[in-house]
Amino acid sequence: MFLMVSGLKKMAKFEGHVLPGTFVLIYGFCLTVKHVLQHLWRTHQPKGQQNMPPFFKRTDYAEGGFLIIAAFVGITVEWFVVDGPHVYFYRNGSWVNLQHSTMYLFFGISGIAMVASTRCKLVPTGVDRLALSLALFVEGFLFYYHVHNRPLLDAHIHKLVLVPVFGGSASTMLEVFIRDNIILELLRACLFILQGSWFYQIGFVLYPLRGPAWDSNDGNVMFITVCFCWHLAVALLLVACTYIVVWSTVRRFSGRQLDTEIGMRNTSSKTSSQKALLEESDEE
Amino acid sequence: MFLMVSGLKKMAKFEGHVLPGTFVLIYGFCLTVKHVLQHLWRTHQPKGQQNMPPFFKRTDYAEGGFLIIAAFVGITVEWFVVDGPHVYFYRNGSWVNLQHSTMYLFFGISGIAMVASTRCKLVPTGVDRLALSLALFVEGFLFYYHVHNRPLLDAHIHKLVLVPVFGGSASTMLEVFIRDNIILELLRACLFILQGSWFYQIGFVLYPLRGPAWDSNDGNVMFITVCFCWHLAVALLLVACTYIVVWSTVRRFSGRQLDTEIGMRNTSSKTSSQKALLEESDEE
């Protein structure tokens, strides 16, 4: 009986890292696709025509909505199912849950800012990025004070997550001032993917479903550090592959679906963008 | 008798955090209103007409004057009423008072810089922001060395105030180079509000008027960290609400009072700005 409860607790902790990791991973991946599409659209557009087509407005709403719903689900699960068997997060003194809820709250706020700045022209440009940057800062800030009094490996593996979190916060803050820079946008997406995949790694290392957790010797700590770099390399690879796939898909369908999907482009610009795409493919 | 003196001391310490907190809170709130008004004015102005109306000059004078008076009051209270029963600030070795006075001094200097740069065109643009940034830096610098040899919770709660202080210093320094950016201006206002409300929190946690001060266990430290994030969320909410209220008030009165108040706008621009406001309200 005790073993079963202990197993459930372990599974809950494992899921407590894997579930948010999945959300963050999906978010990062969607961000990549969205920003690559926006970049291709910006690149192939004639100079005069600067209005975003309604398709991108819809993706912004979707992004904001995703953040709001994810935050709502997160807070609900934490607060109302907290005494059920499946979602224990540490519970020393009952404050821990509030930490996670607070993180979710700020991502919810950034979702609201996203929707508001897409909906209403009076909201100053860049508020969405500022809110996202603050959300990441708050996440890093709470993680930083989260890791006191833990074993070495546990503290180290949690501290490494601060790199994508604070790095993402800084790069998103830069986006307030440097808008529509594809490098910054993909860097942000890449850091979200890294963060998500690292949550998986934390789950597998600290609360493995089979076998004991890793112990805190120096070799393990060093290997985890190296492992973190490999996650970064894989995240970069994933973003690069997505870029190539999206770009070739757009090129293939550019004559048929893309324009009707994105809408609002007139015939002349369509032809010129097609020509540009064809010229590029010739050039390669 | 001893209890009464001790009670008075405690009240003095409580007031010593609440009074500056109130000042900072009011300052942050006024900054929000001022910068939202300026932003609305900038947005609805035709491109050609760039002179600030005299109304904004007067708000700049008021802001500078407020800083100078607040600094003067602060220094006076610290230096001349210091042996009275009501305003003890720690007094270990008699230097502590000089710390607070030094902080006030730099805010006074930034008030003078504000007035001077509004009054005289020869003062280089941005001096007011540089002086404010330095004032915040000095405040953070002194706070940083203020918290040695204190109990854990006391040190932690004082260290958290460094986040809005140094954050505000950095964002104000950025404003030296990026002028008239509403995001940076509202971020600064928001960080002032956070700083003010956090002084209240310090007063209520460390020198509560009723009941004992909180003890330094890990749960309390963690809860205070979470609490800090809620203060940030409330500050963001307050700035957002102020933005909406100011904007809707301006829209309602834009046909009648605003132009006569702000002055100097000619009829054509008045009509165009009214039209723009009406179009926006239609669009929503």
Add this chain to the structure above:
Amino acid sequence: MFLMVSGLKKMAKFEGHVLPGTFVLIYGFCLTVKHVLQHLWRTHQPKGQQNMPPFFKRTDYAEGGFLIIAAFVGITVEWFVVDGPHVYFYRNGSWVNLQHSTMYLFFGISGIAMVASTRCKLVPTGVDRLALSLALFVEGFLFYYHVHNRPLLDAHIHKLVLVPVFGGSASTMLEVFIRDNIILELLRACLFILQGSWFYQIGFVLYPLRGPAWDSNDGNVMFITVCFCWHLAVALLLVACTYIVVWSTVRRFSGRQLDTEIGMRNTSSKTSSQKALLEESDEE
């Protein structure tokens, strides 16, 4: 006899802080005057005429020459008079002198870069600022490792000098990208003045000519921190006063000496700049 030698050593250490302090102080003051003159010249110049007059080229040569000569004197004194009675700098293990010489060397390099970039158009713009920034970085870097194994007050007072040194390095690095910004130029001058006056403070606190050195209690440490802020306030005041004095002097002599001194301005621009200055003085 022993007392006399000890007294000489103490005097040498006192001078070892006061002499560089004097150099840095003078340099900071000259920078202020030079950059205020440049700023006034830039402000009152018509848009079309952008060539710097030869007077400013000469001040750049003078600045570079000052740095080279100061570095040469510093290194000579350190290396060749090091066994004489008057210039002991700490001498634990004989490496200390090399630290100071290395600092001087980099200021010499920045002097050479200054002269080269004024002399020859092929040297890329901004090399002088980069070299100065590196010189300040190296100074701070060596100071940082200089303060190990010292008593608390000694370490603290030496650590505080890192604020103007690294602050100056950062602001000078910014000047590589943001040229001709009066705020950054005066900030740099102000930080040099602060650094110089702080060397005086170190001399008076650690190696006072009369009475014992201060001891390392908490009150003293805190007071030194506050004292540092006052030095900053005085440095700001000095820069502001210099600005006002230089500006009013220029205004008084602008009809007579300035133009002949600065040279190369034609009659029309002279009259327009005079008019501008007169209009400003009327406006006040």
Add this chain to the structure above:
Amino acid sequence: MFLMVSGLKKMAKFEGHVLPGTFVLIYGFCLTVKHVLQHLWRTHQPKGQQNMPPFFKRTDYAEGGFLIIAAFVGITVEWFVVDGPHVYFYRNGSWVNLQHSTMYLFFGISGIAMVASTRCKLVPTGVDRLALSLALFVEGFLFYYHVHNRPLLDAHIHKLVLVPVFGGSASTMLEVFIRDNIILELLRACLFILQGSWFYQIGFVLYPLRGPAWDSNDGNVMFITVCFCWHLAVALLLVACTYIVVWSTVRRFSGRQLDTEIGMRNTSSKTSSQKALLEESDEE
């Protein structure tokens, strides 16, 4: 026999620092030459003609290829010759090799990014710099966790290498936004040279071929710090000399070889650039 094995191990460790040092040194030197050539070309070009000549495309391919080959060689040597007698790198727990391989991997990725962004116009501008910045960040990140549990001098000398590594990472990140700035490009080259020469220094201090390794007293630590500054001075000198030599070589051959080498310049621009070069040489 034991002595011989120990001697071989020491030599392996010495080579393990000198070989990468040589690679980095050569890379830094080639970067200097390449960026000086690019800068001279940009400076002497008429405004209208902005296409890079094919010569520079070829140097970009060469740079990317060099990085890919160096990374490939490094990883191969580490992984496949690791049990041979000549290339021991520390081997505590067998993870260490993975650290070095991971560093090489990221430089390989940055080489691929370099080639891709030169080859294909669809790769966003600045990706090559971002990848190089990440490679340097990963190198610094792994070095930072590399130095735990070592003797003082060993840890200190390894920590100093973080200055050029993180400095280079930051300056390369800046280049993503500020393209074609010769100061940043030469700073990057200079930091690579510093890093390379410092690897030599580490080899000579910790694993000297003759005599014992240095011990960890304070004098040695301080001297190493000073020594680091001299390496920086020498790196600056080397970059400056290269600049002068390249510039004078280009000036001498500008009438004959350069244009045919770089290609694609028409006669008029050739004459104007020659004239500009001659005028400069007269001016000096």
